[in-house]
Amino acid sequence: xxxxxxxxxxxxxxxxxxxxxxxxxxxxxxxxxxxxxxxxxxxxxxxxxxxxxxxxxxxxxxxxxxxxxxxxxxxxxxxxxxxxxxxxxxxxxxxxxxxxxxxxxxxxxxxxxxxxxxxxxxxxxxxxxxxxxxxxxxxxxxxxxxxxxxxxxxxxxxxxxxxxxxxxxxxxxxxxxxxxxxxxxxxxxxxxxxxxxxxxxxxxxxxxxxxxxxxxxxxxxxxxxxxxxxxxxxxxxxxxxx
Numbered sequence: 001x002x003x004x005x006x007x008x009x010x011x012x013x014x015x016x017x018x019x020x021x022x023x024x025x026x027x028x029x030x031x032x033x034x035x036x037x038x039x040x041x042x043x044x045x046x047x048x049x050x051x052x053x054x055x056x057x058x059x060x061x062x063x064x065x066x067x068x069x070x071x072x073x074x075x076x077x078x079x080x081x082x083x084x085x086x087x088x089x090x091x092x093x094x095x096x097x098x099x100x101x102x103x104x105x106x107x108x109x110x111x112x113x114x115x116x117x118x119x120x121x122x123x124x125x126x127x128x129x130x131x132x133x134x135x136x137x138x139x140x141x142x143x144x145x146x147x148x149x150x151x152x153x154x155x156x157x158x159x160x161x162x163x164x165x166x167x168x169x170x171x172x173x174x175x176x177x178x179x180x181x182x183x184x185x186x187x188x189x190x191x192x193x194x195x196x197x198x199x200x201x202x203x204x205x206x207x208x209x210x211x212x213x214x215x216x217x218x219x220x221x222x223x224x225x226x227x228x229x230x231x232x233x234x235x236x237x238x239x240x241x242x
Contacts, residue, residue, distance in 0.1 A: 001040065001041060001043045002037070002038055002039070002040060002041075003022055003027070003034060003036070003037055003038070003039050003040075003041050004018040004019040004022060004037040004038070005018075006041060006043050006046065006048075006057060007021065007022070007027070007050065008095065009057075009059075009094070009095065010055060010057060010058070010090050010094065011089065011090030011091060011092070011093035011094035011095070011101075011102065012050055012090055012093075013093070018037070019037035021050060021051070022034060022035060022036070022037040023035055023036075023037055026050060026051045027048060027049065027050050028048065028049045029041070029046070029047075029048045029049075030047075043057045043059070044057065044059075045057070053088070053090075055090065056229075058229070060120065060121060060122045060125075061091060061094060061103050061119070061120055061121050061122075061229075062118070062119075062120045062122065062125070062229065062230040062234075062235045063087075063091070063103060063118070063119045063120065063227050063228065063229060063230060064116060064117070064118055064119075064216070064218070064219075064222070064227065064228050064230055065083060065086065065087075065105075065116075065117045065118075065119060065226075065227040066114070066115065066116070066117075066218060066222045066223060066224050066225065066226055066227075067083055067109050067113070067114055067115060067116075067117045067224070068086075068114060068224035068225045069111070069112050069113070069114050069224075070111060070112070071083045071086070071111060072111050073105045073107075073108035073109055073117070074108075079111070080111045083105065083117065084102070086225050086226075086227065087102075087103070087119075087227060091103050091119075094121050096121050097123075102121065103119040103120055103121050104119060104120065104121065104126060105117055105118070105119050106118040106119065106120065106125075106126050106129045106130055107129075107130055107189055109210060110192070110208070112207075112208070113208045113209070113210065114208070114209045114210075114224060115140075115141075115208075115209040115210030115211060115218055116210045116211065116212060116213055116216070116217075116218040117210075118213060118216075118230075118238070119227075125235075125238075125239070128239060129213075129238060130189070132187075132188045132189070134241075134242055135172075135187035135188070135242050136187065136213060136214050136238075136241045136242065137172055137185050137186070137187050137212075137213075137214060137241070138185070138186050138187070138189070138210060138212070138213050139183065139184070139185050139210070139211050139212040139213075140183070140184045140185075140186070140194050140208060140209065140210050140211070141177075141181065141182075141183055141208075141209040141210075141211050142181070142182040142183070142184055142194060142198060142205055142207075142208055142209075143180055143181060143182075143205070143206045143207035143208070144180050144181075144182055144198060144203045144204060144205060144206060145180075145203060145204040145205075145206050146180075146202075146203050146204070147179040147180060148176040148179060148180070148182055148203070151201075152201040152202065152203060153174050153175070153176060155200075155201045156170070156171040156174045156184065156197060156198075156201060157170060157171055157173075157174060158170060160197055160200035160201060161200070162190065162193075162196050162197070162200065163196075164190075164191075165190075169188070169190065169193065169197060171184050171185060171186060171197070172185040172186060172187045173185040180206075182198070184197075194208055195208070213238065213241075214237060214238050214241030215237045215238070215241060216230075216234055216237065216238055
């Protein structure tokens with residue numbers, strides 16, 4: 001690929017801007033300045049630096065983010081800061097066939113919910129992970145207001161009726177980790193589902209954290225607000241999750 005096209009595909013600006021960055025000596029490969037924007041470069045595995053920002057070429061972007069509390073999963077947040085402000089500019093500006101640039105969150109977490117969030121610019125992957133027919137399991141750590149009892153757990157497993165759907169919604173798994181700590185596994189994603197399910201069995205969610213999606217667990221060393229590229233193996237495992 002032409003070097004300017006590589007920079008453009010990674011979100012460093014329009015093709016003209018990317019050509020200018022190269023011609024002005026702001027791009028280095030293996031520590032050497034490359035000033036020819038029309039030079040052909042092997043894209044796969046390419047590492048380069050743009051104005052001091054180190055980057056690795058990714059044909060498609062697949063990320064995990066540890067969503068902190070007090071953030072919204074929206075490009076146009078209403079009250080709280082957007083999760084997209086936690087990402088570097090190139091990830092927000094990657095060209096996309098759709099109307100919206102950059103990576104997109106797969107599903108949403110409420111502003112007060114923390115934990116694992118996936119983002120990508122791969123539309124097929126978004127559909128695969130978000131489609132209810134694939135039943136990708138998601139595990140939530142739920143802090144509840146009142147001590148849990150066996151009756152509440154059995155009701156969650158058997159299914160509860162929410163006010164917008166007569167069909168019962170049930171947990172794929174649930175366990176009382178501690179009197180006020182519920183671990184809940186869901187395979188579908190309805191609006192405020194965890195909070196509404198817990199309310200339906202006579203309890204209340206005080207805090208909510210998503211700890212895993214499919215076989216992917218939130219790494220302990222990924223602090224709130226930090227993000228990380230997914231490996232090819234992790235992406236493939238998520239594709240086959242059910």
